[in-house]
Amino acid sequence: xxxxxxxxxxxxxxxxxxxxxxxxxxxxxxxxxxxxxxxxxxxxxxxxxxxxxxxxxxxxxxxxxxxxxxxxxxxxxxxxxxxxxxxxxxxxxxxxxxxxxxxxxxxxxxxxxxxxxxxxxxxxxxxxxxxxxxxxxxxxxxxxxxxxxxxxxxxxxxxxxxxxxxxxxxxxxxxxxxxxxxxxxxxxxxxxxxxxxxxxxxxxxxxxxxxxxxxxxxxxxxxxxxxxxxxxxxxxxxxxxxxxxxxxxxxxxxxxxxxxxxxxxxxxxxxxxxxxxxxxxxxxxxxxxxxxxxxxxxxxxxxxxxxxxxxxxxxxxxxxxxxxxxxxxxxxxxxxxxxxxxxxxxxxxxxxxxxxxxxxxxxxxxxxxxxxxxxxxxxxxxxxxxxxxxxxxxxxxxxxxxxxxxxxxxxxxxxxxxxxxxxxxxxxxxxxxxxxxxxxxxxxxxxxxxxxxxxxxxxxxxxxxxxxxxxxxxxxxxxxxxxxxxxxxxxxxxxxxxxxxxxxxxxxxxxxxxxxxxxxxxxxxxxxxxxxxx
Numbered sequence: 074x075x076x077x078x079x080x081x082x083x084x085x086x087x088x089x090x091x092x093x094x095x096x097x098x099x100x101x102x103x104x105x106x107x108x109x110x111x112x113x114x115x116x117x118x119x120x121x122x123x124x125x126x127x128x129x130x131x132x133x134x135x136x137x138x139x140x141x142x143x144x145x146x147x148x149x150x151x152x153x154x155x156x157x158x159x160x161x162x163x164x165x166x167x168x169x170x171x172x173x174x175x176x177x178x179x180x181x182x183x184x185x186x187x188x189x190x191x192x193x194x195x196x197x198x199x200x201x202x203x204x205x206x207x208x209x210x211x212x213x214x215x216x217x218x219x220x221x222x223x224x225x226x227x228x229x230x231x232x233x234x235x236x237x238x239x240x241x242x243x244x245x246x247x248x249x250x251x252x253x254x255x256x257x258x259x260x261x262x263x264x265x266x267x268x269x270x271x272x273x274x275x276x277x278x279x280x281x282x283x284x285x286x287x288x289x290x291x292x293x294x295x296x297x298x299x300x301x302x303x304x305x306x307x308x309x310x311x312x313x314x315x316x317x318x319x320x321x322x323x324x325x326x327x328x329x330x331x332x333x334x335x336x337x338x339x340x341x342x343x344x345x346x347x348x349x350x351x352x353x354x355x356x357x358x359x360x361x362x363x364x365x366x367x368x369x370x371x372x373x374x375x376x377x378x379x380x381x382x383x384x385x386x387x388x389x390x391x392x393x394x395x396x397x398x399x400x401x402x403x404x405x406x407x408x409x410x411x412x413x414x415x416x417x418x419x420x421x422x423x424x425x426x427x428x429x430x431x432x433x434x435x436x437x438x439x440x441x442x443x444x445x446x447x448x449x450x451x452x453x454x455x456x457x458x459x460x461x462x463x464x465x466x467x468x469x470x471x472x473x474x475x476x477x478x479x480x481x482x483x484x485x486x487x488x489x490x491x492x493x494x495x496x497x498x499x500x501x502x503x504x505x506x507x508x509x510x511x512x513x514x515x516x517x518x519x520x521x522x523x524x525x526x527x528x529x530x531x532x533x534x535x536x537x538x539x540x541x542x543x544x545x546x547x548x549x550x551x552x553x554x555x556x557x558x559x560x561x562x563x564x565x566x567x568x569x570x571x572x573x574x575x576x577x578x579x580x581x582x583x584x585x586x587x588x589x590x591x592x593x594x595x596x597x598x599x600x601x602x603x604x605x606x607x
Contacts, residue, residue: 112235133197137189143488202255207245208457234426273302278548282308295552304343314351343410416454460509469498511543
């Protein structure tokens with residue numbers, strides 16, 4: 074059954090069929106379903122729900138794709154419990170903005186339900202695969218009711234305003250009776266991306282914001298000819314939002330000379346920015362309130378990083394001009410590669426008459442329009458809106474220096490940093506790799522200092538990233554590696570570029586991995602609880 078909820082004259086109404094306000098149109102052709110609404114009066118959509126006849130069995134595994142880059146994504150069964158950050162003490166949520174990173178503000182969490190976005194499959198006796206073709210209009214939520222083991226589809230069409238005579242697709246999705254057939258179709262919809270794999274360095278996971286010219290140049294010298302990217306991460310700017318203000322204490326000579334030195338070594342020069350937000354300590358936040366997105370006169374918080382940070386108004390032409398000016402500043406400095414972070418901020422607030430999917434679509438397209446032929450790695454972004462816009466996309470949370478981070482963080486938001494979580498994301502989101510974008514699984518780390526991962530955990534991290542990602546990055550000073558670490562890196566380099574026929578299968582707390590290298594088949598058994606190969 075189809076149920077549409079909408080507003081007319083500020084009154085919330087529900088309907089299962091066409092009426093005097095609207096016409097519901099359903100078109101079904103074999104495995105393709107399109108459900109649209111044609112307004113017969115001015116209305117504003119709230120949501121649409123479509124019941125299916127799909128039933129989940131107790132032993133079935135379901136692929137639940139997380140809301141954004143960092144959201145945990147895996148194959149789970151009906152016993153799985155989704156972490157609901159809104160159940161934490163309110164003072165804690167408000168103090169750190171834990172409800173801002175993912176979907177708690179846009180999806181009503183329920184302990185009796187599970188949900189995923191835009192792509193879904195069931196692995197069991199009877200397989201099922203589905204994905205949305207409507208991601209530029211409204212997110213498709215696949216929602217499982219644990220009680221009756223049913224699957225309901227929800228169109229996240231909240232806030233879409235329709236004039237009389239205007240038509241809008243609520244649902245547009247494909248269904249298949251096998252996972253292989255579904256993945257093949259997904260890859261036809263998103264053909265193979267002709268982009269170079271990245272083997273590079275980023276400054277973040279060793280020094281975090283504590284970088285300076287000396288550290289950057291020292292680590293640059295430690296890299297060899299196998300690398301093709303050197304990326305300067307967060308910490309070079311004075312404050313997030315003030316992108317043209319390079320910290321004079323850390324980089325007294327600016328960045329231009331560093332870019333030249335990167336190019337002299339034959340690498341692409343990369344830079345990190347978070348273009349859609351401003352932290353409270355920035356001049357942008359204090360002096361240009363007109364560029365901030367306001368709701369009832371209050372700026373929209375996007376989380377607790379830095380001094381707290383807030384969304385820019387992505388419908389304000391002056392905001393877009395400012396972002397364009399900042400990005401072009403780094404183009405003029407000679408940067409080739411842009412890692413753009415916290416991109417979920419573009420669609421966290423609602424914009425008049427538009428869905429969140431439409432706002433993300435417009436904002437990401439704007440970024441690519443400005444950067445043209447420069448390479449873009451999206452991070453903290455909505456995956457399907459990133460497809461065909463960004464060459465690369467982070468597909469998991471940040472790697473943590475402790476396997477599952479500090480113990481109490483396990484109870485926080487789904488986008489928390491965690492090596493344990495990001496490794497599973499790397500495997501399960503590999504179905505998107507080389508098609509929607511090239512997957513960035515985040516860094517590998519082999520160093521012994523400033524890290525609490527065991528040697529076996531570090532080796533598993535390197536192996537999985539090499540097999541299932543297309544971006545292989547580190548923050549280590551490679552020049553300090555001993556022979557054993559150099560050997561591990563050389564083997565990973567071979568896997569990264571030459572391995573084929575890669576597959577995986579969940580087996581309890583293990584993931585069984587198979588791949589072929591130089592004609593030989595290798596089988597691995599990854600322990601997801603311990604983070605090691607056994």
